[in-house]
Amino acid sequence: MLRLEGVSVSIAGAPVLRAVQLAVPAGGRVALIGRNGAGKTTTFRTLMGLLEPDAGRVLLDGQDATAIPAHHRARLGIGYAPEERRLFGSFTVEANMLLPAEVLKLPRAEINRRLEQVYTLLPELKTLAPRKAAGLSGGQGKMVALGRALMVGTRAVLLDEPFQGLAPALALRYADALKRLKDALPDVAILISESNPELLIPLVEQSFIIERGEIGVA
Ligand SMILES: Nc1ncnc2c1ncn2[C@@H]1O[C@H](COP(=O)(O)OP(=O)(O)OP(=O)(O)O)[C@@H](O)[C@H]1O
Ligand SMILES: [Mg+2]
Numbered sequence: 001m002l003r004l005e006g007v008s009v010s011i012a013g014a015p016v017l018r019a020v021q022l023a024v025p026a027g028g029r030v031a032l033i034g035r036n037g038a039g040k041t042t043t044f045r046t047l048m049g050l051l052e053p054d055a056g057r058v059l060l061d062g063q064d065a066t067a068i069p070a071h072h073r074a075r076l077g078i079g080y081a082p083e084e085r086r087l088f089g090s091f092t093v094e095a096n097m098l099l100p101a102e103v104l105k106l107p108r109a110e111i112n113r114r115l116e117q118v119y120t121l122l123p124e125l126k127t128l129a130p131r132k133a134a135g136l137s138g139g140q141g142k143m144v145a146l147g148r149a150l151m152v153g154t155r156a157v158l159l160d161e162p163f164q165g166l167a168p169a170l171a172l173r174y175a176d177a178l179k180r181l182k183d184a185l186p187d188v189a190i191l192i193s194e195s196n197p198e199l200l201i202p203l204v205e206q207s208f209i210i211e212r213g214e215i216g217v218a
Contacts, residue, residue: 006021019214024156026187027186033193048158076155079149079158087148090132090134092133093133096144117184128144138165139174146159150185155188155189
């Protein structure tokens, strides 16, 4: 359902992605593995419409979406948990999770339905719900970013290095949450990036390796 077709992207005039080919099928679980600076975040930002390709196309359900702006992609059911989380510290956890759905002006009943679904999938978020985001640990913040991405990502969620910086116990809980997600929401596609492939192997069906902005298939 998500595809990059020969996508090249430059940042500040320097080529970062080179003719990237990548596909995430509907309901598929796909990993994007690469070292620091390989181009993982750039790939996610391009999929979300936050960076414009110099060449190539971004396809959503086979349609050319290269020119669709980022906020419209969220409306198409694509949730994004960026590497650096970007939570509003003075807002509660619940308010942070509600925000993108409210920005999309989803009906209140639908927002509540999705929130309950997220709490069922990730019960620790229910406990954290009233806390201010500023007081969270890095790992808790990653969970909130996953919950927030699920609030709008009815078709796909893009998780940029969700395991980075997680203590081992929390990384295991996060991996469990992803497994539950697979069972509970089989139609939602997931693209996860990581520098260490070991963590993701049990969770995905397919891996792409990115090196210096170029893709190879594992
Ligand atoms: N704002 C920017 N200005 C200049 N160069 C950038 C910028 N953002 C990224 N780059 C360069 O683009 C390349 C890819 O960066 P990107 O952030 O996509 O890598 P990454 O795989 O996500 O790395 P990390 O594992 O460190 O998050 C790097 O060489 C980086 O230096
Ligand atoms: Mg990155």
